[in-house]
Amino acid sequence: MNDGTVDLEIVRAEIAEEVRQRRADGNFDAAKERELEQLFFQYAPMQGRVGALGEALRSVDAAAFIDPRVPVGSNQPAGAVVKKAMRKAGFWYIEWITAQTTRALSGIARSLHLIDDEITDIRARLDLVTVAGSPVIGTASNASAWWAEAVLAAFNGSSGRTLVAACADGWLVRSLLALGVDAYGVDSRPGQITAAEIAGLDLRDDDLLEHLSGVAEARLNGIVLTGTTEALLPAQRRNLVERLDTVLASTCVAVIHSLHPDAIDGDRIPAELDLAGGRPLRPSTWESLLADRGFTVTTQRSPDDAEFVVVATRRGSASLR
Amino acid sequence: MKVAYVTPRYGPQVMGGAEGAARSLAEHLVADLGHEAEVFTTCALDHLTWDDVLEPGTEMINGVTVHRFRSAAGRPPRFFEVDAALRASPSSATYDEALEWVTTNGPVTPDLLDALEASDADVVSFYPYLFYMTVHGISRVRQPAVLHPAAHDEPALYLKPYADAFAAADAFCYHTRAERHLVEHVMDVAETPQIVLGLGTNHAVGRGRPGGVVAGIGDRPYVVSVGRVDEQKGSVMLARFFTEFKKRNPGPLALVFVGPVSATIPDHPDLVVTGIVDEEDKWDLIGDALVSISPSAMESFSLVVLEAWVKGIPAMVNATCGPTVENCERSGGGLAFDSFASFEVTLQRLITDASLRRELGEKGRRYVAETFDWPVLIRRYEAFLLSVIERGRTMPDASSRLIAAQPS
Numbered sequence: 001m002n003d004g005t006v007d008l009e010i011v012r013a014e015i016a017e018e019v020r021q022r023r024a025d026g027n028f029d030a031a032k033e034r035e036l037e038q039l040f041f042q043y044a045p046m047q048g049r050v051g052a053l054g055e056a057l058r059s060v061d062a063a064a065f066i067d068p069r070v071p072v073g074s075n076q077p078a079g080a081v082v083k084k085a086m087r088k089a090g091f092w093y094i095e096w097i098t099a100q101t102t103r104a105l106s107g108i109a110r111s112l113h114l115i116d117d118e119i120t121d122i123r124a125r126l127d128l129v130t131v132a133g134s135p136v137i138g139t140a141s142n143a144s145a146w147w148a149e150a151v152l153a154a155f156n157g158s159s160g161r162t163l164v165a166a167c168a169d170g171w172l173v174r175s176l177l178a179l180g181v182d183a184y185g186v187d188s189r190p191g192q193i194t195a196a197e198i199a200g201l202d203l204r205d206d207d208l209l210e211h212l213s214g215v216a217e218a219r220l221n222g223i224v225l226t227g228t229t230e231a232l233l234p235a236q237r238r239n240l241v242e243r244l245d246t247v248l249a250s251t252c253v254a255v256i257h258s259l260h261p262d263a264i265d266g267d268r269i270p271a272e273l274d275l276a277g278g279r280p281l282r283p284s285t286w287e288s289l290l291a292d293r294g295f296t297v298t299t300q301r302s303p304d305d306a307e308f309v310v311v312a313t314r315r316g317s318a319s320l321r
Numbered sequence: 322m323k324v325a326y327v328t329p330r331y332g333p334q335v336m337g338g339a340e341g342a343a344r345s346l347a348e349h350l351v352a353d354l355g356h357e358a359e360v361f362t363t364c365a366l367d368h369l370t371w372d373d374v375l376e377p378g379t380e381m382i383n384g385v386t387v388h389r390f391r392s393a394a395g396r397p398p399r400f401f402e403v404d405a406a407l408r409a410s411p412s413s414a415t416y417d418e419a420l421e422w423v424t425t426n427g428p429v430t431p432d433l434l435d436a437l438e439a440s441d442a443d444v445v446s447f448y449p450y451l452f453y454m455t456v457h458g459i460s461r462v463r464q465p466a467v468l469h470p471a472a473h474d475e476p477a478l479y480l481k482p483y484a485d486a487f488a489a490a491d492a493f494c495y496h497t498r499a500e501r502h503l504v505e506h507v508m509d510v511a512e513t514p515q516i517v518l519g520l521g522t523n524h525a526v527g528r529g530r531p532g533g534v535v536a537g538i539g540d541r542p543y544v545v546s547v548g549r550v551d552e553q554k555g556s557v558m559l560a561r562f563f564t565e566f567k568k569r570n571p572g573p574l575a576l577v578f579v580g581p582v583s584a585t586i587p588d589h590p591d592l593v594v595t596g597i598v599d600e601e602d603k604w605d606l607i608g609d610a611l612v613s614i615s616p617s618a619m620e621s622f623s624l625v626v627l628e629a630w631v632k633g634i635p636a637m638v639n640a641t642c643g644p645t646v647e648n649c650e651r652s653g654g655g656l657a658f659d660s661f662a663s664f665e666v667t668l669q670r671l672i673t674d675a676s677l678r679r680e681l682g683e684k685g686r687r688y689v690a691e692t693f694d695w696p697v698l699i700r701r702y703e704a705f706l707l708s709v710i711e712r713g714r715t716m717p718d719a720s721s722r723l724i725a726a727q728p729s
Contacts, residue, residue, distance in 0.1 A: 006680045008653050015670060019662045028662055036565065036661035039558045044618040044641035159716060161512050182716055184514065200704045202514050205498070214511030216488065247512075 038062035053116050060112060064105040066098040133207040135231040135276045136166045136189055143171050146302050147257050147309040151224060154253050154311045155181050160221020165208045165228040170196035186211045209236060212243040220247045226257035231276035250316020256286050263306035286310045323357040324350060324706060325442035329428055329452045331362035331387055336581055337548055339449035339471040342520050349699045351384040359386040361437045363428050371395035371428035388436060392428035400425035411479040419480035423456050430454050434461060443710050451477060456486045465491040465713035471621040472504055484508055491720050492709045494518050496622035499643030516705045521695040522627045525604045532609030535602045536577045536593050543575040545610035547625040550582040550594060555616030555639060560586050562664050567591045579606050608632045612671050618642045627693055630654050630685025635678050637667060654685025
């Protein structure tokens with residue numbers, strides 16, 4: 001919605017630069033800023049956020065200095081004078097104690113900073129070998145897609161909770177709901193789901209693997225993976241299979257719709273797939289993976305042989321729930 | 322459709338918060354769409370003590386049937402001891418320790434739960450997740466249960482009994498995407514049906530009095546902070562930041578706090594605390610402010626930010642508060658601060674740049690009109706509740722609780 005004349009990104013960057021400049025110029029009293037930071041972070045949530053350790057450490061830094069100057073304010077007329085005298089008399093002792101405490105806390109804070117530095121470094125290295133999220137390879141799909149009929153036939157008579165990954169505008173979720181299937185969808189591509197979500201479909205702008213990590217054990221009776229398996233790196237693919245083992249109920253339907261690896265040779269590879277570095281599995285690999293898990297599998301190739309769909313059904317003796 | 326709400330406090334005396342949100346939804350379902358709504362609540366008004374101050378019994382409030390029950394216990398002093406012990410590492414607390422936290426947090430309402438079990442509503446909405454009546458009530462109702470968590474990243478969310486309560490919900494109604502992501506990060510409930518609804522905004526109803534006159538500061542320019550004046554809501558931090566700002570940037574600018582007061586705000590010529598004001602005065606105070614500041618890090622929605630945008634006033638929010646930051650980013654109607662330094666620079670920029678204020682305010686105003694206007698929002702909510710009821714009717718095996726309630 002940022003379509004006005006002011007670019008908010010630029011405004012934010014200018015503010016951040018001004019803050020940096022003022023700090024560099026010594027415009028803020030460091031002790032005062034530490035005290036105010038402590039106040040700021042007192043009730044700030046920390047868990048689960050990148051950079052939270054750094055923020056927590058700013059608060060530790062602010063608290064590490066123990067002030068030996070005991071406040072002497074008083075509501076009593078002579079109270080301040082008495083307190084001042086007591087502070088003066090005992091200052092050598094209080095200062096000795098607080099200096100040691102400050103030294104100890106600073107040592108702990110320093111150690112925590114070293115840990116933070118190490119973690120930051122490890123995260124940067126990990127970023128070089130992993131990708132955040134599972135990229136979606138956009139093959140044009142809608143209710144008239146060549147594989148839609150096979151999918152709907154597989155789910156006919158199924159009623160459990162069913163996830164459609166890369167659900168786009170929710171066309172398949174809508175078709176499954178019409179069949180009586182309890183379907184919902186996720187799609188991490190910006191703007192894909194907005195209109196359908198407002199219209200009332202249960203669609204979320206989530207990454208597939210992140211979403212599956214929050215699904216309870218054996219709670220899904222169906223899953224449709226379209227455009228979401230091709231670009232996965234080996235570790236992500238392992239994670240996907242492990243999560244499927246966990247979240248799928250014993251009676252379930254699993255559908256994999258994917259580009260065929262033979263269809264992406266030379267310049268025919270989609271740019272997103274080329275960039276992601278992964279490559280699609282062969283249908284026979286999916287067949288083997290799913291058969292090993294008790295599924296009955298059928299596979300179809302698209303009319304132009306560029307895509308395939310694996311439809312796998314499993315009828316457990318009893319639901320795991 | 323008949324909807325039952327379960328909420329710890331209810332009534333026009335309860336300003337904002339999850340309870341205020343529950344009342345708005347109930348009243349709009351009745352008034353705008355002709356549905357029935359009943360509320361199961363306590364006789365309390367004070368969220369710190371849960372003391373019974375209202376009469377128990379049934380009354381009608383704006384078309385909504387309200388059943389009030391006395392609490393068997395409120396919040397004893399022991400709560401603070403229990404809370405302190407669990408706060409540092411809530412997920413490692415035992416189930417029993419965590420249950421003690423839930424009980425001492427109060428209000429303990431066995432009579433309410435008995436009555437709720439006998440309700441003939443089509444769907445029961447628990448709002449919010451934090452209290453005894455949700456933890457112990459959600460597994461007892463026979464109807465589909467919707468949980469409006471109103472969750473933020475606080476230690477209690479990691480206590481074990483809440484995982485059971487969330488798992489027993491048939492659907493979730495969230496205020497923001499940030500709230501949904503948080504819940505799905507902490508609990509294994511990502512597959513549960515949900516809607517990100519937010520809250521509806523009212524149209525401004527000021528009397529047209531200058532805000533400075535309402536605040537008693539004449540024609541001084543001011544920024545406003547609307548909502549509970551509470552230490553945990555960041556009010557004390559904001560007062561301290563603002564007085565430091567004024568020390569470094571002298572001038573006539575004042576900060577006006579508007580809302581019920583449970584924190585001590587220092588006496589200072591640039592700080593004004595109005596206490597609770599009526600709706601008209603509130604809108605007049607917002608309308609003439611240069612900026613509306615939400616200092617709280619722990620908001621699950623923050624209607625007051627949207628109310629500032631209704632009047633075209635830009636917002637400044639706490640950068641560690643996911644929901645308010647999300648609304649600022651989606652709307653383009655506000656800026657966030659993450660330290661005193663960024664507070665100072667951001668506030669200086671906003672109070673000296675009228676065109677920036679105008680543009681942020683206009684973006685916020687458009688965002689609210691398109692997303693949170695009551696007629697749009699209440700229709701979405703109605704469709705969601707009907708889908709939850711239908712799912713409970715046609716797919717009772719989706720909920721172990723509803724299976725148990727089936728006639729044998």
